[in-house]
Amino acid sequence: MFLLQSISKRFRSQLPPSVFRRFLSDTDSPASNSKLFVAGLSWKVDEKSLKDAFSCFGEVTGVQIMYDKNSGRSRGFGFVEFVKEDEASSAKNGMDGKAFLGRPLSISFAVDKVRGLPLIIPRVSTSR
DNA sequence: GTTGAGCGTT
DSSP: OHHHHHHHHHTGGGSOGGGTTTTOOSOOOSEEEEEEEEESOOTTOOHHHHHHHHGGGSOEEEEEEEEOTTTOSEEEEEEEEESSHHHHHHHHHHHTTOEETTEEOEEEEEEOOOTTOOOOOOOOOOOO
16 A cells, blocks of 8 residues: 555656546645654653553554664654544644653654665656 | 664664
8 A cells, every 4th residue: 555655656657647546645745644753752761651652642553663773772763653644643732842751752744764665766768 | 871863673
């Protein structure tokens, strides 16, 4: 599904628009609406406490805290995914700027970045 | 044992 979105963006100029309307809304905002980028985390915050804090705003489907490969400790930011967008936005409105375990949180909508796709556009040769 | 803007895989 998300792969389809990335692929469709690449071949948008080569395919009729009716193909994309099924997958893309009228906005191709780079931010995913149901996933939040949560920064300003204290280094002792783990995923379960983060999920527990955000679960009161809605159903949390996934929590990811980025850890440093060398030190093994938190890098101070992570991602919280909700089932619905309004839950995510309400969680953002409710938690952004608020202190969590001693540190103020900086919450925004996550940018769609997926590990695995090289995002290589070898040729844009639509002409010939 | 420390530090503090940020958009990803420990």
